[in-house]
Amino acid sequence: MLDFLNPIDIALFRFFNGSMRNSIFDFIMPFITDLNKQRLVLVFVALILLWMLIRGNRRARIAVILLIVTIVFSDQLSSSVIKYWFERPRPCHVLHNVHLLVSCGSGHSFPSSHAVNNFAGALVLAFFFPRAKWWFFGFAAIVAFSRVYVGAHYPSDIVGGAVIGLLCAGCVLLIFIALEKLWYRFRMNRVEEKCLS
Numbered sequence: 264m265l266d267f268l269n270p271i272d273i274a275l276f277r278f279f280n281g282s283m284r285n286s287i288f289d290f291i292m293p294f295i296t297d298l299n300k301q302r303l304v305l306v307f308v309a310l311i312l313l314w315m316l317i318r319g320n321r322r323a324r325i326a327v328i329l330l331i332v333t334i335v336f337s338d339q340l341s342s343s344v345i346k347y348w349f350e351r352p353r354p355c356h357v358l359h360n361v362h363l364l365v366s367c368g369s370g371h372s373f374p375s376s377h378a379v380n381n382f383a384g385a386l387v388l389a390f391f392f393p394r395a396k397w398w399f400f401g402f403a404a405i406v407a408f409s410r411v412y413v414g415a416h417y418p419s420d421i422v423g424g425a426v427i428g429l430l431c432a433g434c435v436l437l438i439f440i441a442l443e444k445l446w447y448r449f450r451m452n453r454v455e456e457k458c459l460s
Contacts, residue, residue: 273354273358275411276358276417279412280354280361281360293364293409296365296377296406296409296413298406299377316328323391325391325439326388329391329435330384330387330388333383333384333387333431333435334380334383336431337380337383337432340427341379341380341427341428342370342376345374347371349372349373351372351373351417351420352371352372353368353371353372353415354372355415362414363413365413367415374421374424374427375410375420375421375423375424376424377410377421378403378423378424379424379425379427379428379431380428382400382403382424382425382429382432383431384399384432385428386428386429386432390432
């Protein structure tokens, strides 16, 4: 990370992790930050996605497929590549008096994979279901904020993670749009050929 930004990052971390400390957030944020570890939540999400694949229209089915592709892509890029480029220690490993509400974890800090994956997923879902975009991005922002509040990440980890997630989803959506246009042209050419024959 850029050294001159580090004091600002630490000051913001101290504010969100320490100065904002309250009993309500202490109860809610650990639950929000670990939603991906809650079996009931995972089963519920899996059932919704399965229902969308089976009973949903074409748009819903494509949304689910692209969501899965995007999350796999963004998660692997974040966890297996970018984290090892930066090798930034988590604040709970290097700072004193961190208000740690969950396991610190042994991985690197930048970027926050929670932020990467949730913002990537939010953009994909917002593309297909624009009326609910503020719900998707609002949820992603709350999960990202929870990572700082519980002491697992710096603010720059979640901001950087959000940007990376949006870029990942943007790439997937651009490829999808290009392929869809190619498929449409192919079908139109086939129709024209049949009309001329």
